[in-house]
Amino acid sequence: MSVRATYFTNLNPARWSLLRRIMVLLVLGLGLTVGISFWIISSSLNTELRREYFAHERQSLENTAHRIEQRFKQRAQFLQQLAPLITNGQTLLPADELERVLRVAYESNLFSDFILMDTEARGIFDYPFLPERRGKDFSHRPFINELMQNWQSVISPPLMGSVSGLPSVFMAEPVFNQAGQPIAILVGRNGLESEMLFQRIRNELQSYSGQLLIIDPTYDLYITATDEEKVLQPLSKEDRIYLSSDELQDTWQGFYQDKDRKNWLYVAHKLGFMDWIVIKKAPEVIVLASIQQALTYYMLMIASLLIPLAFIMVVLIYRWLAPLRSSIVQLNKAVEEESDISKFNIEREDEIGQLLLAFNAFQSIRDRQQQLKDELLSVVSHELRTPLTSIRGALNILQLDQVQQDPEHRKKLFNLASRNLNRLTFLVNDLLDVVSLSKGMLRLNLSDCSAQEAILEVLEDFRALLEEKSLQVEFTATEEMKVHVDQLRLQQVLSNLISNAIKFSNAGSRIQIALTQQGEFVRISVLDEGEGIPMAFQPHVFERFTQADLSDRRKQSGTGLGMAIAFELVEAMGGHLSFDSVPGQGACFYVDLPSVKVMPDDTNKALK
CATH class of the missing domain: 1.10.8 (Helicase, Ruva Protein; domain 3)
Incomplete structure (x- = not known):
């Protein structure tokens, strides 16, 4: 086999050794453990860092929003307090007094400049002075129209000043006389280009890795941003994500993916006073960057522990598999x-x-x-050679002329051949029964029959042999008893038991056969007064091809199949075969068969 073929054969898991499989599983298991633990720890740390980021940025954003709200509320309150100071109760103050009051207000650095209009929104005074404002009609400004409709304070959205040309937020306050009638409109301009608060906030965020946005959702404008190119520009499509949120509460948070498939985390806060939204956002990769070092350290630590552990486990597994x-x-x-x-x-x-x-x-x-x-x-x-030898010898002798002239001698030879043919028949039948029992193919013809008659018929078959050994047979039965069995197979079982009793009984001894009722069974017991069964052999009595020792087959003859066949036949007929024996005192075999009072459901069943 080539090196290339050997290489690919080794890659086939079906050809791997058990040790190699265990080692591969060990490596995969350790790798999977590290991977899963890394994923769990990474997910947990990412979640925790996101939570901490959101919590920190919410607090920071709320502080920033509070500063902005306080700044503009302070200006609105200042303008409300300034409006009564420019009247004498009936009309506006003279020009020199107006200039003095507005100069003082201007020096507070709360407003970029002031404009005073009459009730028809025409400019009548301003500070600092810009001649273009005097006499100019400002009624086209939406926030002025809004004030003139209900004569209440108004804050404009970010606008480009029509005279200054600068991005501004205007606060308009009506001026009333003592009778409560409007006599003028006081407007303070907040120049966003010079808003010190926004500049301070941007300066504070110079080291911030994300972005700060203040947007006006009503007009889709950036009020200000860390990216100064966005100031007073229309909202980009990307930043409209904050307006589409269904959670427009005071503060909310979330994440999104930009057009470059970059993930961003953001926190947004709504300014209740201005209806603006203040947003802080940062790339997720920067927020989570702090865990990379920790995860790298974790992986190195785990590897330093697992590599020697894996080596130790491989050595142990190698030793465990050594046997x-x-x-x-x-x-x-x-x-x-x-x-x-x-x-x-x-x-x-x-x-x-x-x-x-x-x-x-x-x-x-x-x-x-x-x-x-x-x-x-x-x-x-x-067992085949002995009867065949006898038969062949008898046939050879029968061919002699002198034997043919002696009828008595010829008859003895025929009887000898007949007996040995019967031995061959019994041997073949035993072997066929063993095959049938082993394959579960032996069929039983179950019927009700008399136990006494079956016993007496078998005893009649053995009469000559009993007389030959001068054996006495005592048969006792308490009553007429019927059993539900295959009669021919029952006689086969009884023949085996009685044959063994005759075979192992001494001449002139006694064989006792008893028939008794044992509950739902009829018991047939066969007791002899022979040598008994050795203790060491008793567990093997019903095994095939077994006798007390091999010499018994020569001394007593037999295949060692009789008791095994008898045991399996009795079990197949729903009964049980057992024995008691004390060495030197004979043996008693018990055949328990179902009485006709307890009949099996199937009267013609096969042995399974």
Whole structure:
């Protein structure tokens, strides 16, 4: 395989080793942990910084707005107090006195200049003096018209002075005589180009990374701004975002994205006195810049902790998986050498230890299956060879001339061949039953039958063998009892039990068979006085191909299938097969079968 092919094969996760998978998951997990924690901390810090920014700027903006409101309220109050001082109660003061009063007012630096108009809005006096104002009609000014309609104080929006040509805010105050009749209009001009408060605010914000805006939403104008090019210019589309807010309360905040996809944070405050809006805004990236250093430090600190931690975890995982790797090497070596696999030495109780323990258990099962296979071959070969040898010998002898002339001898040879054919038939039937039981294909024909009759028929079949060994059989039954079973299979079970009792009983001993009612079951017990079952063998009585020891197959003959088949047949018929045995004192087998009083739902069921 080429280097390139090997490289891409190694990239295929399906070919990765368990250690490599765990290491990849570990790295991904650590990376994901760092990433998520970084995102959470970054989000938390960003949120906290935004909150602190908004809180700080709200306070700063409210202070700035308060200064502006106080400044203009002071001027409005000053103008209200000045208006009565330019009258003698009936008419306006003489020109020299007017000039003196207005000069004093001018020196307060609250207004850029003063204009005095008659009740028809024509200029009659001003200070400082500008000849263009004398006799000029100002009635076209909207704020003058508004005052002349209700004769109350009016503050104009930012306007360009028609005479001065400078951006200004005008405050107009009606002048009344003692009778309360208007006799003049006093106007004070606030020149925005020379507004000291705005200049001071701009100077204070020279180091500010954002912008300050004061806008008039009624006329869509910038009153002032840190960017002086915007002063008294129409609002840009970008800055109309503050006017579209549904939260036009005293103070509100938010963020927006400009045409360059740059995020801005802003705080806005409405001036109740002037209906202006004061805004402070700053780029979000500048507001959040202070956390970058903290996050960088955090990432370096986390990396310095996680790298050695990851190394330690890799070493630990490598050690934890060492038994598994050793087991895999052992398995591969056994496969390559086609040798037996020895059981693993397990020194741990975690999942890997449990895996190896399960493998040892499977190995034991495999060894047991191999042993059963070997025993099956041994049993079948022996059990087939013996009767076949006898049959062949009998047939060969029958071909001799002298045997054909001896009827008695010929009859014995035919009987010998017949008995061995029966042995072959029984062996084949047992093997077929084992196959059917293993595959769940054995069908039972369940019906009500007499337990006594079944027992007596089986005993009749064994009469000759009982007489041959001089065995006594005692059969007791308390009453006539019927069971719901497959009669032929019941007789097969009883034949196995009685055959074993005869086989392992000493000559002249006794076999006791009893039939009793045990609740919903009928119990058939078969008791012999033989050698009993060794304690070590008792757990394996109902296993296939098992006998007390291998020599029993030579001494007593048999396949070791009879008890296993009997057990599974009884279970299939809804009963239970058990035994009691004390070595040296015989054995008693119990067959519990369902009485006809408790009939199964399915009268023709298959063994599953």
